[in-house]
Amino acid sequence: MNQQAQDTYLRMQVNTASSWELTTLLFNGCIKFMKQALNAIQNDNFEAKNYNIKRATDIINELSFTLDKQYEISLGLNSLYEYMNNKLFVANMKLDTDSLTECIELMTDLRDTWVQSMKQYHAATKAQI
Template sequence: MNQQAHETYLRMQVNTAAPWELTTLLYNGCIKFMKQALEGIHNKDFEMKNINIKKATNIINELQYTLDKKYEVSNSLSSIYDYLLQKLFVANMKLDAASLAECIELMTDLKDAWVQSMKQLPASAKVRS
């Protein structure tokens, strides 16, 4: 698929997604960028590493910004997001592949838990979220 067609597809996916699906897309994007950053570390492509860690950091900041603080789970997620941001900073500054791999694993676990919890909601609740 050419780049323009791919971008059009992604734009349509975002524009037509339900709110809960947008969170899944953010998780997927963050994981993708962290994996690309890890590849950058392994290939000694430090620009690639830096660009993709910045993209992952931006997504985590967006996830944190959208948390509804009236729920206890939001406070827990905020702490996890803070931890991820700290580990990404270390990974970026020290070329620490282990920190980045830990972030990928943690974000994948968060995404999987999110998807699983959304599967258990009735369809009407997913539309309102």
């Protein structure tokens, strides 16, 4: 698929997504950028490494910003996001693939938990109707 078609598809996906699907898209984008940064480190492409870590950090900051801080779980998620941002900083400065790999695993687990929770929530909501 060419770049213009991919951009159009992504724009349509974002424009038609529900709020929980948008969060899933953010998780997926963050994972994608972290994997690209890891690949860039392995290929000594420092410009791409920096760019992709910055994109991942931007997404993590957006996820943190949108948390409703009145809930205890939000405080835990905020701490996790801060931890990942710190690990990404180390990965960027020291070319630390272990820190980057850890962030990929954490974000993947978080995304998978989010998707499973939303599926269960929507199933329970439909059962009540």
